[in-house]
Amino acid sequence: MKNYGVDTFLGTVASTIMGSTETTIYTIAVYTSCIKVKKTRYVLVAALIADFVGMVTSVAICRMLS
DSSP states (O other): OTTTOTTSHHHHHHHHHHHHHTTHHHHHHHHHHHTTOSOOHHHHHHHHHHHHHHHHHHHHHHHHHO
């Protein structure tokens, strides 16, 4: 953000990605502890895939809007 600024394409993409993927670990911790899941391997894999899809979608949407 210091090098490119918040109004550039890179700043917009970085902000969108951070907003869409920041709660992954928190959500895994809350939901698995609530239902007492011991093995979180598949939950983590699914969450990381969802993060990747969120990143790709963020870039695509920011590219369409710019």
